[in-house]
Amino acid sequence: MRTPLIARTYRTITAALEPGVIGLLYWRRRKGREDRTRLGERQGHPSRPRPKGHLVWVHGASNGETLSLMPIVERLTQRGLSVLVTSGTRTSAALIARRLPPGAVHQYVPLDVPRYVRRFLDHWRPDLALVAESEIWPNTVFALDERQIPLVMVNGRMSDRSYRRWQRLPRAIRTLLERFALCLAQTTEDAERLARLGAPRVFVTGNLKFDAPPPPADPRAVAHLSGLIAGRPVWLAASTHPGEESAAIAVHRALAKRYPNLLTIVAPRHPQRGPEVAALAAQAGLRAGRRSQGMPPDRATDVYVVDTIGEMGLFYRLSPVVLMGGTLAPVGGHNPIEPAKLGSAILHGPHVHNAAEIYAALDEARGALMVKDNAGLARAVSELLGNAALTRAMARAAGEAVQALGGAVDRTIQSIEPFIVQAKLGARR
Missing domain, CATH: 3.40.50.11720 (3-Deoxy-D-manno-octulosonic-acid transferase, N-terminal domain)
Structure with a gap:
């Protein structure tokens, strides 16, 4: 030709x-x-x-x-x-x-x-x-x-x-x-x-x-971190962009009275933004730890920043509730299939056009829930952390929805x- x-x-x-x-x-x-x-x-x-x-x-x-x-x-x-x-x-x-x-x-x-x-x-x-x-x-x-x-x-x-x-x-x-x-x-x-x-x-x-298979995780690392955070309510903001870390920090502050031992994990989409995210938490009066510095999430840690590569399989396994990033910020949404396969209830914002089919299937199956703003996110996180049965039902529905589309x-x-x-x-x- x-x-x-x-x-x-x-x-x-x-x-x-x-x-x-x-x-x-x-x-x-x-x-x-x-x-x-x-x-x-x-x-x-x-x-x-x-x-x-x-x-x-x-x-x-x-x-x-x-x-x-x-x-x-x-x-x-x-x-x-x-x-x-x-x-x-x-x-x-x-x-x-x-x-x-x-x-x-x-x-x-x-x-x-x-x-x-x-x-x-x-x-x-x-x-x-x-x-x-x-x-x-x-x-x-x-x-x-x-x-x-x-x-x-x-x-x-x-x-x-x-x-x-x-x-x-x-x-x-x-x-x-x-x-x-x-x-x-x-x-x-x-x-x-x-x-x-x-x-x-x-x-x-x-x-x-x-x-695609879910991301792997070292069983020893899962067991170690599970022991460190045992008994604490935990949620994860994954693949976040500027503005979404501030939302996660605001949610933590809003829920701190109801959940005094709350651990908020933030995994920025671009790990090099780790120092910036930790600084945002410090400015809000919260104690932050960074994964890249080898700091484990001890009892004094409010916000744990996962600024490393290739560890999302570990943190999805530790977090029963996950906010998928790129959905509150007008980015278009990142792939929620991995947390769905690993047993998480999924929250997302309105900006999901990059993966509209996937989010629509999860929403219809009630394996995911859309939140419009910080206040809606705080309400959803609070309800899921306080209702283990609801969280497990959402996670199960998310996993079944993804499996059906294979x-x-x-x-x-x-x-x-x-x-x-x-x-x-x-x-x-």
């Missing part, structure tokens, strides 16, 4: 901007947003040798997308294929390092600059590429097409906001989507939007996140089976 003019223009512009991209990378490194020891990977330089044999490239942008792909990665390695997993954030790299099965390796995805993409593909030479959700990078899409490497979108998403934005560039998005061998969408709405934008082969397979991994594997066979044969499209 001939590379269209719009693609050649984009390629020329991004190539010309490469010096600025290098400057951006080094700025991000200074800010702690890039891994200092692996910055070359973002420019397509490999830090590991390519495994022998046939290889599938699997890409997810960040934590949730990449973790949802782990069952697919496991299935592929079980079929005898090597798997390269890429992501774009430091937190996702840290999480993935602990969960990759034998036969899979992780690299940071190269930025969408022609030379970086070419260098990356020259080294890894994938036989098949799977990208999660809405990762559509033009230079990468066209480079795969030119090399006749099949490209499949899995767990595909096309939000209403993204759909409206792409409608302003109809020829550009059609040119890109036509180069996907297959688009596997989470919902009927996602599939319809992708089809209207020009994807020729679209199927609904469901959301992979419903099938099956996307099997449907995805069935859909990409012809491409898996091609990859194992080393065949090209």
Whole structure:
């Protein structure tokens, strides 16, 4: 398929901007947003040798997308294929390092600059590429097409906001989507939007996140912390953003008289904000401890700040009540499936458009409850902490709702089976 003019223009512009991209990378490194020891990977330089044999490239942008792909990665390695997993954030790299099965390796995805993409593909030479959700990078899409490497979108998403934005560039998005061998969408709405934008082969397979295993936790750590907080009412504000930590602290102060031993756990979405969150608690007259400093939540701790990576499995197991962050702040909501699978009653704010289907299912099953503001959050937390039977009923309903929505991994594997066979044969499209 001939590379269209719009693609050649984009390629020329991004190539010309490469010096600025290098400057951006080094700025991000200074800010702690890039891994200092692996910055070359973002420019397509490999830090590991390519495994022998046939290889599938699997890409997810960040934590949730990449973790949802782990069952697919496991299935592929079980079929005898090597798997390269890429992501774009430091937190996702840290999480993935602990969960990759034998036969899979992780690299940071190269930025969408022609030379970086070419260098990356020259080294890894994938036989098949799977990208999660809405990762559509033009230079990468066209480079795969030119090399006749099949490209499949899995767990595909096309939000209403993204759909409206792409409608302003109809020829550009059609040119890109036509180069996907297959688009596997989470919902009927996602599939319809992708089809209207020009994807020729679209199927609904469901959301992979419903099938992802819950995050692990060291049983010894669970037992140790459970002993430290035994007898205390505990709740968790997870994956929080600015403004939501203040809400959690305000709730703690409002409930302190009724629950004098209350422990509020706050896990900011970006762990580097730990000092900021602890300072907010101190300004409110509360005693804060930070996980990153090795401080356990002793009896004097009011607010415990979890500013570490890869420990949410531990703290979901300790917290019967969880507020999911990104829902009181206008972010769009983070994935509530993990706490649902680990036995928590879930609270959330009104901003859930990034995961509307999941929250709707949980709300309908009465496994989750929406709160509109700080006052509503305080009332809900107070009621759940004071009513263990209600909390257990909500947690059970949440777990059952998530389980009922599973099956996307099997449907995805069935859909990409012809491409898996091609990859194992080393065949090209």
